[in-house]
Amino acid sequence: MEKTLYEKSRSGRKGYTLPVLDVEKEVFPESHVRQIELKLPEISENEIARHFTKLAHLNYSIEEGLYPLGSCTMKYNPKINEYTSALPGFTELHPCSEVRNAQGALQLMYELQELLKEITGLQGCTLQPAAGSHGEFTGINLIAAYHANDSKRKIILIPDSAHGTNPASSAIAGFSIVAVKSNDRGLVDIEDLKSKCNDEVAGFMLTNPNTLGLFETQIVEIEKLIHGCGGLMYMDGANMNALMGIVRPGDMGFDCVHLNLHKTFSTPHGGGGPGSGPVCVSEKLVEFLPVPRVIKTGETYDLSYDFPKSIGKVMAFYGNFGVMIRAYTYIKILGGEGLKKVSENAIINANYLLSRLKEYFDLPHDERCMHEFVLSGDRQKKFGVSTKDMAKRLLDYGYHAPTIYFPLIVHEALLVEPTETETLESLDEFADALIAIAKEAESNPDLVKDSPQKTPVKRLDDALAARNLDIRWSC
Numbered sequence: 001m002e003k004t005l006y007e008k009s010r011s012g013r014k015g016y017t018l019p020v021l022d023v024e025k026e027v028f029p030e031s032h033v034r035q036i037e038l039k040l041p042e043i044s045e046n047e048i049a050r051h052f053t054k055l056a057h058l059n060y061s062i063e064e065g066l067y068p069l070g071s072c073t074m075k076y077n078p079k080i081n082e083y084t085s086a087l088p089g090f091t092e093l094h095p096c097s098e099v100r101n102a103q104g105a106l107q108l109m110y111e112l113q114e115l116l117k118e119i120t121g122l123q124g125c126t127l128q129p130a131a132g133s134h135g136e137f138t139g140i141n142l143i144a145a146y147h148a149n150d151s152k153r154k155i156i157l158i159p160d161s162a163h164g165t166n167p168a169s170s171a172i173a174g175f176s177i178v179a180v181k182s183n184d185r186g187l188v189d190i191e192d193l194k195s196k197c198n199d200e201v202a203g204f205m206l207t208n209p210n211t212l213g214l215f216e217t218q219i220v221e222i223e224k225l226i227h228g229c230g231g232l233m234y235m236d237g238a239n240m241n242a243l244m245g246i247v248r249p250g251d252m253g254f255d256c257v258h259l260n261l262h263k264t265f266s267t268p269h270g271g272g273g274p275g276s277g278p279v280c281v282s283e284k285l286v287e288f289l290p291v292p293r294v295i296k297t298g299e300t301y302d303l304s305y306d307f308p309k310s311i312g313k314v315m316a317f318y319g320n321f322g323v324m325i326r327a328y329t330y331i332k333i334l335g336g337e338g339l340k341k342v343s344e345n346a347i348i349n350a351n352y353l354l355s356r357l358k359e360y361f362d363l364p365h366d367e368r369c370m371h372e373f374v375l376s377g378d379r380q381k382k383f384g385v386s387t388k389d390m391a392k393r394l395l396d397y398g399y400h401a402p403t404i405y406f407p408l409i410v411h412e413a414l415l416v417e418p419t420e421t422e423t424l425e426s427l428d429e430f431a432d433a434l435i436a437i438a439k440e441a442e443s444n445p446d447l448v449k450d451s452p453q454k455t456p457v458k459r460l461d462d463a464l465a466a467r468n469l470d471i472r473w474s475c
């Protein structure tokens, strides 16, 4: 009997190298066939296991220690989320399955949308966007669709403290960006906002609490101004970790908010993913939400494309489903009261840390903070030590550094977010490390400038590393 291609190629295999096989000549054009033997690394299983284990030990994660990266909400992620998101009924579901075979997944998506609507106090929700920034882009497109018959509205107002993705996503969606100043308290400068409100404004994009970790207390006045000039209110909801169960974006007058499921609602993230950036909207924007939408008729779930004013699809298939399962699990386990405690504890932890650190660093805004706060390294700069030097020194103390040089409006900024999942002891240990570094900056600046000392590599050229990726195997 004629051998199958597979059997032919198997019989030609020897050792770890694959010879050039006749069958390849028969199937592929000569010019496409490998001329030299493939050199695969010859290595035992034991060696490869040790190699990857050693690499894993070089990594830093929230399970190793406090991860105070401001704005990123690097909280501890409950293991139960990994269990539910790995259930075979979810992982083995093909994205092209018939809806009648995907009822459980659709039910989870539908219920998650309902929960997010309740948390944000808004009327519509899409789970499609794959990141916060993608949610921004989606939300700004919804605002564009709302103003489709008002071609003058080409401006999105954005405070100067905003995250860089805000102007980026507005620009990609075709808008011009006008920056609104912050006042000396770190909040929106109302006079400046007033002077920029006109009939060309499509919307105002505000982060609340803002990127300085401060609650925008003038939100009612801001909302009146923006809606008064015909614009819509967009909330960057990346800081929702401070608000759950306390304040709802809908009640603050926002028409649109993106949530970062991977920040506020757990999911280990960083290094580029995975993420999910659902967008919740007020009545004004519901008809423009992306399709397909998960709908419920009686007890049956379906995907509907029947929304003629929709902006269309913004993501392959239905979004980042694994992150949705984790967020759903997280919300269901904590419940309303639990989520409120999360936010309260995030705020308490940040204020505790701030109170321990404020006398050792410059404090640009001496206010009670929400879930994060900004220090300035200006005082240490006088000894020639930059914020970057201190961040690098923190690695020697065994910590990931906070966010640095953001927000842009604070000199030598350190943006610290401890999250609710840290104990008093771990907050104290972290504070001790930062205080020790602040003292070293004065007494031994060269030590700080020459750090890190204890990491496998010293300072890397980040820009070069990003542009010349080298992730090949080398023995």
Ligand SMILES: *Cc1c(COP(=O)(O)O)cnc(C)c1O
Pocket (backbone or CB within 6 Å): 071, 072, 131, 132, 133, 134, 163, 165, 166, 207, 211, 236, 238, 239, 260, 275, 277
């Ligand atoms: C993280 C973050 C974003 C962007 O979210 P991604 O999920 O990283 O795309 C936008 N704004 C703020 C304030 C953030 O912290």
